[in-house]
Amino acid sequence: MSPEFETFLARLYTDAPLRARFLAGPREEAERQGLTVEECVALERIDRVGLELSARSFAHKRTLKASSRRARSWWNSVRAAVWRRPRH
Amino acid sequence: MAEVVVADAAASDRFGLTWQPALAAGILANLDRIDLVEVIAEEQFGASSRATRALETLAHQVPLLVHGVALGPASTAPVDVRRLDKLARLVERLEPVFWSEHLAWVRAGDIEIGHLAAAPRTAATIDATAANLSRAASIVGSRPMVENIATLMDPPASDRSEVEWISSVMTASGCDLLLDLHNVHANSLNFDFDQVEYLDRLDPERIGAIHIAGGCWIESPGDERRERRYLDDHLHDVPDPVYDLLVEVGARARRPLTVLLERDGRFPPMRHLLWQLERARAALAEGRLRAQRCGQGRAQRNGDPGPDRTKVCDES
Numbered sequence: 001m002s003p004e005f006e007t008f009l010a011r012l013y014t015d016a017p018l019r020a021r022f023l024a025g026p027r028e029e030a031e032r033q034g035l036t037v038e039e040c041v042a043l044e045r046i047d048r049v050g051l052e053l054s055a056r057s058f059a060h061k062r063t064l065k066a067s068s069r070r071a072r073s074w075w076n077s078v079r080a081a082v083w084r085r086p087r088h
Numbered sequence: 089m090a091e092v093v094v095a096d097a098a099a100s101d102r103f104g105l106t107w108q109p110a111l112a113a114g115i116l117a118n119l120d121r122i123d124l125v126e127v128i129a130e131e132q133f134g135a136s137s138r139a140t141r142a143l144e145t146l147a148h149q150v151p152l153l154v155h156g157v158a159l160g161p162a163s164t165a166p167v168d169v170r171r172l173d174k175l176a177r178l179v180e181r182l183e184p185v186f187w188s189e190h191l192a193w194v195r196a197g198d199i200e201i202g203h204l205a206a207a208p209r210t211a212a213t214i215d216a217t218a219a220n221l222s223r224a225a226s227i228v229g230s231r232p233m234v235e236n237i238a239t240l241m242d243p244p245a246s247d248r249s250e251v252e253w254i255s256s257v258m259t260a261s262g263c264d265l266l267l268d269l270h271n272v273h274a275n276s277l278n279f280d281f282d283q284v285e286y287l288d289r290l291d292p293e294r295i296g297a298i299h300i301a302g303g304c305w306i307e308s309p310g311d312e313r314r315e316r317r318y319l320d321d322h323l324h325d326v327p328d329p330v331y332d333l334l335v336e337v338g339a340r341a342r343r344p345l346t347v348l349l350e351r352d353g354r355f356p357p358m359r360h361l362l363w364q365l366e367r368a369r370a371a372l373a374e375g376r377l378r379a380q381r382c383g384q385g386r387a388q389r390n391g392d393p394g395p396d397r398t399k400v401c402d403e404s
Binding site: 002003005006007009010011013014038039042043046047049050052053054056057058059060061062065 | 163164165193195196197199200201202203205208212239240241242244245278306308309315317319
């Protein structure tokens with residue numbers, strides 16, 4: 001796996017419009033990314049169901065992580081505010 | 089002799105749970121039935137000093153394991169040294185029995201995938217993964233155990249099977265295997281391979297720990313054929329075939345094993361999780377017993393102590 005192939009796979013997992021374009025014409029989209037002939041051939045045979053399900057699962061995980069970060073940041077700011085309050 | 093080794097290993101097998109705040113009270117109240125606790129490394133990186141102190145207190149009560157989920161060593165890119173520095177500090181503070189990471193990649197450049205992705209199984213990714221694991225070991229101070237992952241997609245550009253790729257990474261890196269039996273089960277359902285044959289192709293002496301978990305079937309969106317794949321979600325009970333695999337591992341492995349039940353949500357009552365741990369104990373013990381009987385049978389017939397690697401025998 002070249003770094004370019006890895007980056008393209010990561011984009012396929014995370015970028016829905018790119019994924020749709022790719023699934024409509026895998027070879028053409030892979031060639032447009034400047035990948036090697038072997039990489040283009042491999043992508044032409046990609047496990048399409050697996051790609052869609054993986055992308056959906058990864059998107060769900062990213063959403064969960066983002067909401068967990070937001071909750072933590074909200075809690076930290078509340079705690080910091082309470083901590084800063086002058087004590088009598 | 090072989091029976092003695094297996095019996096010693098059985099006596100040293102340990103069983104535990106992954107630390108979750110929602111399970112904290114239940115874990116602390118049942119430390120007589122939980123031998124160790126696994127802590128997710130990344131969840132501790134941003135933890136408050138109070139949470140950190142609580143974890144250090146826990147480390148004095150029960151042996152801990154540190155489990156990484158976001159390093160992504162199975163990548164052509166070098167692993168992030170800042171992440172490794174944080175891991176090193178955590179490992180130094182908690183003094184875990186061992187630390188572990190997944191044989192997965194999780195990002196490319198600034199693109200975060202969000203979870204563990206299976207790398208294309210090639211010679212190039214074996215070399216790159218081994219180099220990353222070596223870098224990790226030198227910064228953290230010890231080699232991680234490496235875990236096989238579940239995948240919904242057969243990684244493109246692969247030129248070998250999953251078990252071949254994992255074995256080669258272990259050989260190249262010197263890292264032992266944290267064998268996730270539910271991931272083996274999930275991948276065998278998704279990609280139609282024989283789970284026991286998969287175990288046969290692993291060196292049992294290199295299996296140091298076991299993960300067990302649960303999952304569910306999901307369907308492809310908008311696909312008229314509604315093709316299904318099995319997702320390792322850690323939200324369901326451990327299915328029966330995973331306990332069967334644990335029996336098989338027990339019949340093969342001669343070293344003591346650490347078995348961890350992973351549960352990330354939809355938590356059942358603690359007694360139900362403990363019941364699953366007891367099932368795991370019974371399954372591994374059954375496998376150990378089978379190995380002992382095989383060894384005894386062989387020794388009686390041949391007057392020899394049996395083979396070095398205890399495999400499943402046909403008289404079981």
